[in-house]
Amino acid sequence: MRIALVAEQFLPHVNGVTHSVIRVLEHLRDHGHEAMVIAPSYEKTLFLGSVDHVDGVRVERIPSLPLAGYPEVRVASCTVNRMQRILARFAPDVVHVASPFILGWQAIQAAKGLGLPCVAVYQTDVPGYAARYGAALLEKSMWSHVRTMHNSATLTLAPSTASIASLHEHGVQRVHTWRRGVDTVRFSPDRRDDAWRDRVGGGRRIVGYVGRLAPEKQVADLVVLDSLPDTQLVVVGSGPQKESLRALLPHAHFEGFLSGTELATVMASLDVFVHPGEHETFCQTIQEAMACAVPVVAVGRGGPLDLVDSSRNGWLYRPGDTEALRDRVRDLVGDDAKRLAFARTAHRTVQTRTWDAVCDQLVEHYGRAARVNSRTNGARRTGLGAR
Known part of the structure; x- marks a missing residue:
């Protein structure tokens, strides 16, 4: 398969989202799949993006700005049209959006416009974070954004029963479980x-x-x-x-x-x-x-x-x-x-919770998303023909 991974955060910034994306890339490479990454640029310039490679995987960088008060975190944005051009050049079978919020939302819209299946991975409780940062009044609007994003994707993956319950409570549909692996060789x-x-x-x-x-x-x-x-x-x-x-x-x-x-x-x-x-x-x-x-x-x-x-x-x-x-x-x-x-x-x-095992499950989710997308597009074409 050809997988385009869109990440709100990526190297050189290291956090949970970056770590899981890296492990997914390793698994895809080792099992003969092709992947590319679309992620924030960490250059000082706002206007020019760049292209680099991580272990042979092309990384398309999108211009970004540092988050106020937390400069290690970058906020990247581009037009949906530009995102469509990037995706169209790579021609992925599936678009994987890691912890979508801004860049990820643009990728979800772009994938939908291109008729591509999109898997949105819920990893960060941004609405919950808002309250901790003194912006509790934004929590409701943030949940509205999360609901719109994830319901626009082909399917959503969440890592725990609590996160799945929270997504359902806020109206997110088509949610499946995808947990995280652990490196039991390194962590021993x-x-x-x-x-x-x-x-x-x-x-x-x-x-x-x-x-x-x-x-x-x-x-x-x-x-x-x-x-x-x-x-x-x-x-x-x-x-x-x-x-x-x-x-x-x-x-x-x-x-x-x-x-x-x-x-x-x-x-x-x-x-x-x-x-x-x-x-x-x-x-x-x-x-x-x-x-x-x-x-x-x-x-x-x-x-x-x-x-x-x-x-x-x-x-x-x-x-x-x-x-x-x-x-x-x-x-x-x-x-x-x-x-x-x-x-x-x-x-x-944790001995059976290897990254190989959970990434095999992820590839199965990719296949599920492709089948759902195919049925949806087929039904849409049939409906248009009937009219």
């Missing part, structure tokens, strides 16, 4: 680094968070862990709240942004992984912690509900109840037998 308990543990933890239990340092992640909730006895809080990541969090968590160790083997080593060297964000459609870092045999304490909302089996591979706590967060972490750091039992179960939980 074998990467545990005792020297790093001694240097950072000094013999204490290490509790860690990995992710963006931004309001929607609610990292500030970890203040209840900053002075937990006999523990060391570790924060991995970067973002607009980096400096304010350093002031709020004076006892925490900040590792900064990590990726690849460095990230896997730190993840495997934790005793407990924590994630307080309530707006996760999935939460890939939870799977990565489990692959490293690290039990998880996460908020009981959104994607973590599907990943954390409370009292078996970790604990869930009620949204907003930071005292419960503290109690759950204290329970695991203070009970070696329980923590190690949870760790073993966590490791077993």
